[in-house]
Amino acid sequence: MDATGRRRWAIAGLTGPAYLWLALTVFLPLSAMFYFSFLTAAPIGGRESAFTLEHYIDFFTKSVYWFNARRSLELGVHVTLICILIGYPAALVLAKQISGRWREALFLLIILPFWSNALVRTFSWTMVLRGDGLIGRMINPLLPAGWEFDLLFTYPAIVIGLVHAYLPYAILTIYISLQAIDDSFIEAARSLGASRLKAFRRITLPLSIPGVLAGIFLIFVPVIGSFMEPRILGGKNAIMLGPIIENQFVTAFNWPLGSALSFIMLGIVLLVLAIASPVLRRHLSVG
Amino acid sequence: MTANTGRWIGRTYLGLVLVFLYLPIAIMILMAFNRSALYELPFTFDTVWFEALAKNDRLLTASFNSVVIAAVNAVIATTIGTLAALGLARYSFRGKRLLQILLFPPITIPWLIIGTSMLVFFFWTGIGRGLHAILLGHVALSLPYVIVVVGARLASFGPQLEEAAATLGATPWQTLWRVTVPILAPGIMAAALFAFAVSFDQFVISYFLASPGTSTLPVEIYTSIRKGFTPEINAISSIIILVSMGLMMLVVRHFRFGGER
């Protein structure tokens, strides 16, 4: 075998196993689910099924699905916005005010919860938010009549849980882009007469936008697709696309409908990606 | 506002953020050691729930499953992921860009969709549900992380060392084992720990692919929560959180040592 042939075999042998695995577990399944979304019933166990567009049409005609999709998008916007608003100042402090070993240690502390078990983390919030939980028992006696601290199974609970889960993401991406801003830019601006606030507004803020956008993308997508946090923290209030899809697969067993809804959600995700992509690509290639 | 005041405001703010991040975890761990099953104060230290945990067969079996799957997943994902990273880092070929882009879907597509599509496909093709299906899914999720982590380490020392080995007469196999792998070792370790953590903490995919009766720990905890709260959950959850975070610190330590050079 000559050198070029050898090379081809090497490349195929090295990348083959991993990508075959991905094909079998990600790409083929996605295709299968896409196929399913156009069937009347799941073609398993010898059931008859026919081609149909009814599931997709249902989404656009039945208001309940629209409503849910909208709620999911709202959730995405709320959580992302809050994460950015809380995360930006934190990242700013970390990048500009703290240095050396403290910075590394704090950075690690902020990222650590993100890597803990998501389910357990969400569960831990139920204990904080319930009326008879630790905080509830401490605060409720102090609150004026009519006010009660019992956030479990409410929309705010879902938001709090998700913000807690994804805040580190926001801090991470914004921190990275802030860190890349050379201090000498700020110094140059100040030497030219800009006040601290002006220097921030005209130099730091614009240069950190790519980090903010990366954060938005990394938070918005998973939040739209979440079902576990809404279920656990929102209970019956979890009327969103994620839980509905899960329902179709686990309880209602209407797999074709679930598949269609999944792909609609995927479509929403891709739309977000398409909008964010040009800016992201610029940021990612510079970094 | 002086620079100093600004500094104090900044640090306080950061402190508050950290409190927010660790509050629920701290409370949960606290409650795990509280004798009362119902959050009653005052707080009395007791390890009764941990003892109950030791007798809870369901949770113990699920924990065992989680650990085994995570370990096997780490081995498989690290092996084929490292090979793929080698292929991508050391060769340029048509379609390489495509392969790199294909690493994105598993991490950017919501896990809900990946989980349901796996469920659909596995059922349809007869692979079915269960621990084997969960393993298939976990490796798929771990692969992109492994490839990126190992790829970064490979990029840090370029192909010259391997080229040098070749000029000295080492076959590709010898080069791999005497040069590449030893130098790559810290990155491989970090990737393996990553893969373990990804699998151990994974809920969504495991949820869809678990068969009734056998499942992993996160799934077991979920069903227990849905059915009704038992305080042993607090105990096992505290253990898990501490283990996950501990693993993560290991990863950071290792990776930094490797990258130091």
Next chain:
Amino acid sequence: MSSVEIAHLCKRYDSVTALDDVSIAFEDGEFFGLLGPSGSGKTTLLRALAGFVIPDSGTISFDGQRVENVPVHRREIGMVFQNYALFPHLTVNENIAFGLSVRGRPREETAKRVDAMLGLVRLEGLGERKPRQLSGGQQQRVALARALVIDPKILLLDEPLGALDRRLRQEMQVELREIQRSTGITAVFVTHDQEEALTLSDRIAIIDRGRLIQVGPPRDVYERPETVFAAQFLGDANLFQGIAEGDRLKLSGGQILHTNGPNTGSVVVRPEKIGVYPAGTAPATDNRLDGDILQAIFSGASVTYRVRVPALGETPLLAFLQNQAGDVLAPATRVSLAWSAAHTIPVAS
């Protein structure tokens, strides 16, 4: 010791031609320098010899056997990389022993040969150190020892002295030469530094954009460049152009230059061959031009004059003089420049 030959080597990368019909027969035991600007293809050529680059067409032969399809690890070459590529996880001894150990040589024999090598490169006693504990010069010697210990057919060096500072570079040039001579190995090295090429090589090849411009011993290539590129890349050159008249060149201002043999309208004169005299005091030589000094650059042992000469238009004429008398002519002085026809070299246009 073996004969290495490349014939009609071609290599393209998309729209870029890296090697364009290159043929060289390397002589046994010579130290051959490949000189050229970046992107000229010299590194591609070296890597083709090593086996990292597979040519589109042409042949590479070691001892008459064609090796284009022989993988790198079977070619029996020794290579010293630009940044040495020492294995960071192995000691100096283990690095040097690597080539022998992958061939399965017995431990004792390996140990003996490693020791001998350490002696040859003068690094005795440093065997147990790790590469990061060594200086740049020491690392380079380890790289050299590692490549030589396996008795390769040919030694390939990629910008061997590029990473060293000036003083170290001069020392290493001498040592490198001595080591190569004592082992008698055929060595090919790549450099963009002309001084390095001149001092180290038995023969030089100038390469530009994949084509071989000129091959020969350094002195020949330097004193008798064949093209304008060769003249200007290896050293400095003053280029005169005009109408060819056999052994003479008629310049735009009407002056006549006597050339070393028939010319085709372009000649070069090296700056060190030109004498600079205050106007009117120049001796009677073949060629003489008048001009005004633009700049006099004093560099200690030598002086460089940039002179405005009408025949060259905007381009200043360069002249190097040894600082024998210790005085420097001031700018704006009118001078006469004088040099011989033998140093007026015709080049291809």
